[in-house]
Amino acid sequence: RVFLLHSPLVASITIIRRGKARRAKLYYLRDRVGKSARLKQRFDRPI
Template identity: 80%
Template structure:
């Protein structure tokens, strides 16, 4: 076995199989494991998926939400052990692969139309 085959086999062990089908524009709730002192708890983070990157074990989603009037974006590795759960709240109907234009919008202009033809 060469080095690339060893790396692929190690990555295959770490891949999660129970991930939902996530699309850009969806509103998701990501359960992130937070460690405070010697205790662990799950912190939910809910927002709109504005970007998605598929590349095997390095697949990521960028989730944006407005917190106290300030836009906050977090990038989550989908196969990370720190990401406990991903739940789709609402499907969004968008015509772009990346929704970076939402960064410039404020208030009701940041809303995305709901899509009803896909399962939650």
């Protein structure tokens, strides 16, 4: 999926939640559907 970030149709971008992944390319999620396609949630500690 491609998100056009600089399109005039996009008003704002908000990060709802972050996922914890050990690799940059998440190709293994393509075949998964539903709850199995979820990543573990990442909680960033405030500095």
